[in-house]
Amino acid sequence: MENSALKESRLNIRCDVHARELLDKAATYAHVSVSEFVLSNALASAEKVVQANECITLKPADFQAFLTALDAQVQPNPALKKAFKRHAKLVAR
Secondary structure: OOOOOOOOOOOOOOOOHHHHHHHHHHHHHOOOOOHHHHHHHHHHHHHHHHHHHHOOOOHHHHHHHHHHHHHOOOOOHHHHHHHHHHHHHHHOO
16 A cells, blocks of 8 residues: 555544454565554545445435426415515625
């Protein structure tokens, strides 16, 4: 794992002896430093968590219903009209 990007931020973590021994052993097997091992695995896990919270997967029928709703013309309701007026006042400042 070679990374030429400048590392500007430090992250300190505390763990018990068993966790540290396990991380040391895993890093040794992976032929990387403990820092590289922890960072690469933490980033992989973080990517999964972010993707699970930021992506929406729809069944084809649901996706079609979503597209239909996007294409449908609707009239603005009173709350939307009020929001536009409030926005216009704030932006005009």
